[in-house]
Amino acid sequence: MKQIPCFKHEGSFLLFIKVGKDKTEYICEECCLELQDKALNVNFDKLILIKKALKSPEFLLSKLNLAPNFIQFLNELDKYNEKSLNNLLLDFKTKIANIQNTLQAVYKELELQAKQFLEFKQKIRDELQKIIKFDSFKQFTGNLEQLGDSINPQAIEKNEKILHQYLLDLIKNDSKELNQTLNDILNSIKLEQKDQNQEQYPQFKTLLEQFNIFTSSQIQFQDQLDILYNGTKIESQLLQGNYKRRLNNTISYKLNKIIKSHQQIYLSTRDGLSGQSFWSKVNGKSNLLMIFKSKSGYIFGAFSPCLWQQTLNNYVQDNTLSSFLFSQTHDQIYPLTEGGKSNAIYCNQSYGPTFGNGYDLQIAADFNSGASNLGNSYQRSQYQIANYGIHLSGQSTPNIIECEIYQVIFA
Known part of the structure; x- marks a missing residue:
């Protein structure tokens, strides 16, 4: 950009x-100082740097009178430009190279440990051969082999008597002496091994530390990229980041709509875990995403565009076929079938959340009892599920300990 002189202040540029x-007016740095000296009501954060605005439309828009969420989004979008992302990628490249080098060092470390193990094993074997006079034992077999193919009962019997006495000497006094000797040998060798390996696998520990750093960086990097999903992020404590995106993409794809936001309408830790509190929050609402955590620690749930009506006492049909059950634990999604679309959800104030005829998922009003017969209205044939009755919750009854419900708002 060519510098343009300020007509108010000689030597300054706009x-x-x-x-x-x-x-709207162009101003220079001297104009800014004058405004400050005059104590005029000027929001300097709203001043638009011309040079930067020419390069970044998101920066220009962020200075205008937009809603706070859009301003935050545009500021974040402007912050992570090609240069900053390339620096982050370069940092990843360095971390990966460090991990690769450490992996080589870990292999050498393991190779050394294996060598030392075999050396100590040989030491134990040598000591064992001494205390049991192993050469004598091998001699018994050698004597038998000298007989060849001939049958000599007297020679075999003599050998057996000698062998018997040999074994009796080893296990005399109920093997007390043998046990004590073995204990002394093993303790001595273990102590020697401990002295040589005061810090075992240091390179492996370094590798674990580098992996933790790398994982942390990757999560931060993904969070930065997630600003593109700022308006559609699910603020769930139960769902993982990648699975949040998968659910969003599934809902958007099935309904062919853009998700604007998620409004939290029910949180068991705040509202209580009961059928009464459930219906007080969901009655009359549609497009609900429900997330459950069972006592077994399984995370699962469901989405349906259907309207939840407390006094309907009947099934609700989903002609869009966009309803589905899901399991974060198994990383699976179970879509509503064509044949099951008339039974997408079941509304009854005596029940809790219920999906499918024959109850693909039925959670009772106490959020403990219920059942899951996955495969009736919701498809499970694409997965090999042996115990489908416990597949979602990890147990024969749901036993829900946490529940989150969000209403999906579309643009």
Whole structure:
């Protein structure tokens, strides 16, 4: 950009755009100082740096009178430009190279440990051969082999007597002496091994530390990229980041709509875990995403566009076929079938959340009892599920300990 002189201040150049209610004007740094000296009501954060605005439309928009969430989004979008992302990627490249080098060191470390193990094993074997006079034992077999193919009962019997006495000597006094000797040998060798390996696998520990750093960086990097999903992020404590995106993508794809936001309408830790509190929050609402955590620690749930009506006492049909059950634990989604679309959800104030005819998922009003017969209205044939009755919750009854419900708002 060519520098343009300020007509008010000689030697200064126009750097900013000041947007006012009545007019918009170009100003220089001297103009800014004058405004500050005059104590005029000027929001300097709203000044638009011309040079930057010419390169970044998101920066320009962020300075205008937009809703706070859009301003935050545009500021974040402007912050992570090609240069900053390339620096992050370069940092990843360095971390990966460090991990690769450490992996080589870990292999050498393991190779050394294996060698030392075999050396100590040989030491134990040598000591064992001494205390049991192993050469004598091998001699018994050698004597038998000298007989060849001939049958000599007297020679075999003599050998057996000698062998018997040999074994009796080893296990005399109920093997007390043998046990004590073995204990002394093993303790001595273990102590020697401990002295040589005061810090075992240091390179492996370094590798674990590097993996933890890398994982942390990857999560931060993904969070930065997630600003593109800022308006559609599910603020769930039960769902993982990748699975949040998968659910969002599934809902958007099935309904062919853009998700604007998720409104939390029910939280068991706040509202209580009962059928009464459940219906007080969901009655008359549609497009609900429900997330459950069972006593077994399984995370699962369901989405349906259907309207939840407390006094309906009947099934609700989903002609869009966009209803589905899901399991984060198994990383699976179970879509509503064509044949099951008339039984997408079941509304009855005596029940809790219920999906499918024959109850693909039925959670009672106490959120403990219920059942899951996955495969009736919701498809499970694409997965090999042996115990489908416990597949979702990890047990024969749901035993829900946490529940989150969000209403999906579309643009």
